Amino acid sequence: MAEPLIVALPSKGRLMEQAAGVLEKAGLAVERIGAARTYQGRLNGVDGVEVAFLSATEIAHMLREGTVHLGVTGEDLLDEHIADRDGAVDILHHMGFGHADVIVAVPQCWLDVATMADLDEVSVAFHARHGRRVRVATKYLNVTRRFFAEKGVRGYRIVESLGATEGAPAAGTAEVIVDITSTGATLKANHLKILDDGVILRSQAVLAANRAALADPRATEIARRVGEVLAAG
Numbered sequence: 001m002a003e004p005l006i007v008a009l010p011s012k013g014r015l016m017e018q019a020a021g022v023l024e025k026a027g028l029a030v031e032r033i034g035a036a037r038t039y040q041g042r043l044n045g046v047d048g049v050e051v052a053f054l055s056a057t058e059i060a061h062m063l064r065e066g067t068v069h070l071g072v073t074g075e076d077l078l079d080e081h082i083a084d085r086d087g088a089v090d091i092l093h094h095m096g097f098g099h100a101d102v103i104v105a106v107p108q109c110w111l112d113v114a115t116m117a118d119l120d121e122v123s124v125a126f127h128a129r130h131g132r133r134v135r136v137a138t139k140y141l142n143v144t145r146r147f148f149a150e151k152g153v154r155g156y157r158i159v160e161s162l163g164a165t166e167g168a169p170a171a172g173t174a175e176v177i178v179d180i181t182s183t184g185a186t187l188k189a190n191h192l193k194i195l196d197d198g199v200i201l202r203s204q205a206v207l208a209a210n211r212a213a214l215a216d217p218r219a220t221e222i223a224r225r226v227g228e229v230l231a232a233g
């Protein structure tokens with residue numbers, strides 16, 4: 001028997017439910033194997049397809065490695081975890097949910113900082129005054145480095161954050177943050193403002209494929225059916 005094609009779906013939360021919803025509309029209902037909380041399933045409608053429920057971050061890594069063939073994850077996570085989007089992974093469809101912007105934000109009280117160029121100036125002054133570099137809290141290490149280089153911002157240091165990133169300035173562990181926002185409520189509650197040219201990426205959930213897997217007709221069939229549902233709105 002041929003090897004199964006593996007489709008990775010987020011294992012929890014909004015992305016999981018909405019991904020399963022689109023697949024169902026495409027006549028590809030997701031069925032869990034065994035109890036509701038197991039991490040394996042089947043996709044009805046196309047033979048020889050297995051579903052693996054994984055974290056959105058893991059899906060990005062495993063698409064690159066080819067350990068899963070198709071997957072739904074965030075575009076932000078592909079940008080972060082696949083170096084220069086090196087050709088190993090193709091985005092097939094933007095799914096129309098999971099919208100979030102990856103942004104650069106600073107304390108609202110930094111009245112003279114509205115742009116990335118202002119941030120560069122202030123970081124030079126900050127270094128001169130405090131003898132250390134401005135700290136940027138984020139889990140998006142690669143995305144941040146690329147964007148700051150593009151904008152010509154020098155003299156900063158990344159502090160890796162694994163959660164509650166917006167709290168870093170108030171906690172005194174960083175001055176600047178790079179994180180996702182959707183409603184803006186968390187930024188507001190933490191007295192942070194987005195820089196005018198500080199939107200790095202407008203992300204949403206995508207259906208992506210390991211490039212080698214695109215030779216498999218089961219993968220192209222799933223992509224075609226999902227595309228039809230998305231086009232129909």
Ligand SMILES: Nc1ncnc2c1ncn2[C@@H]1O[C@H](COP(=O)(O)OP(=O)(O)OP(=O)(O)O)[C@@H](O)[C@H]1O
Pocket residue numbers: 010012013015055056057058073074075076077098099100180181182203
């Ligand atoms: N309001 C939001 N908050 C968090 N993530 C969101 C939001 N809206 C959309 N997303 C997207 O969801 C994805 C993150 O999903 P999730 O938090 O399940 O992933 P993860 O970081 O891999 O999981 P875990 O938190 O278990 O490590 C990202 O692509 C992100 O852009």
Ligand SMILES: O=P(O)(O)OC[C@H]1O[C@H](OP(=O)(O)OP(=O)(O)O)[C@H](O)[C@@H]1O
Pocket residue numbers: 163164166179180181182183184185186187
């Ligand atoms: O702009 P807003 O609507 O306020 O949303 C942004 C917040 O939502 C996410 O946290 P969440 O707790 O949802 O997920 P996470 O902790 O898994 O990142 C994200 O990390 C932000 O903190």
